[in-house]
Amino acid sequence: MNLRPRPQWGTIPWKPDSYGRSHLGLPLDVWRPQGRCTLLIFAAIHGEEPETTYALSRALRQLASPSEHCAVVLAANPDGLIRGTRGNARGVDLNRNFPSRDWLPKPVTHRSTLEEPSDVLLSPGESAGSEPETQQLMALIAELQPDAVIALHAPLACIDDANGSPLGQWLAERTGMPLVRDVGYPTPGSLGSWGADQGVPVVTYEFPLAATEVLMHDHVPVLVELLTQPEFSQKGDATTAFRGL
Ligand SMILES: [Zn+2]
Numbered sequence: 122m123n124l125r126p127r128p129q130w131g132t133i134p135w136k137p138d139s140y141g142r143s144h145l146g147l148p149l150d151v152w153r154p155q156g157r158c159t160l161l162i163f164a165a166i167h168g169e170e171p172e173t174t175y176a177l178s179r180a181l182r183q184l185a186s187p188s189e190h191c192a193v194v195l196a197a198n199p200d201g202l203i204r205g206t207r208g209n210a211r212g213v214d215l216n217r218n219f220p221s222r223d224w225l226p227k228p229v230t231h232r233s234t235l236e237e238p239s240d241v242l243l244s245p246g247e248s249a250g251s252e253p254e255t256q257q258l259m260a261l262i263a264e265l266q267p268d269a270v271i272a273l274h275a276p277l278a279c280i281d282d283a284n285g286s287p288l289g290q291w292l293a294e295r296t297g298m299p300l301v302r303d304v305g306y307p308t309p310g311s312l313g314s315w316g317a318d319q320g321v322p323v324v325t326y327e328f329p330l331a332a333t334e335v336l337m338h339d340h341v342p343v344l345v346e347l348l349t350q351p352e353f354s355q356k357g358d359a360t361t362a363f364r365g366l
Pocket of ligand 1: 167170273274275
């Protein structure tokens with residue numbers, strides 16, 4: 122692993138590219154890999170899950186040079202992140218806005234905490250794929266053509282992989298969290314549903330409910346491994362490259 126010494130972990134030593142703008146005009150940034158993109162990892166498509174951005178940033182800041190194979194998006198929903206909302210600035214749950222075959226126009230619900238009922242309403246968008254953040258993330262995926270996409274979320278404490286791929290199996294073993302085929306409730310218009318339609322494997326990495334310090338201790342090293350494992354640089358399907366690990 123080509124990592125920087127600890128005193129240099131405060132900054133990201135190279136610049137991202139912009140892949141677009143949010144509704145409020147904030148940059149949608151991607152830290153591109155040096156070589157062919159086999160993995161895209163993104164955080165905070167839900168703006169009230171800032172721990173995903175923090176953990177992915179901490180992992181990225183340990184690298185001495187850009188990942189060979191992995192593209193990184195620290196905030197897929199920057200407007201939601203700065204406002205602390207799950208949805209974007211237009212009140213749309215971006216992870217229900219993808220133009221999948223199962224997209225539905227009716228409002229979607231979520232829960233504020235795990236103990237509360239799922240009764241807080243958001244829009245899935247005026248139409249499938251209506252939001253700029255959704256459109257530009259899809260365009261980025263189309264451009265990068267990664268073998269797999271890893272979506273960071275919280276706090277369901279599981280690895281959600283509809284394909285049960287070797288990548289999902291590795292993440293489950295590495296994190297000690299269960300590998301599941303779905304999160305237990307319908308998610309029409311999610312990136313995972315759209316990816317399944319498009320043939321883009323999506324693995325959802327759900328952090329557990331835990332103190333920030335615990336999350337960083339347990340999950341930043343996993344993210345560093347994803348960014349640096351040379352197995353991911355191999356040509357072919359990154360989801361099968363993990364068989365050898
Ligand atoms: Zn989420």
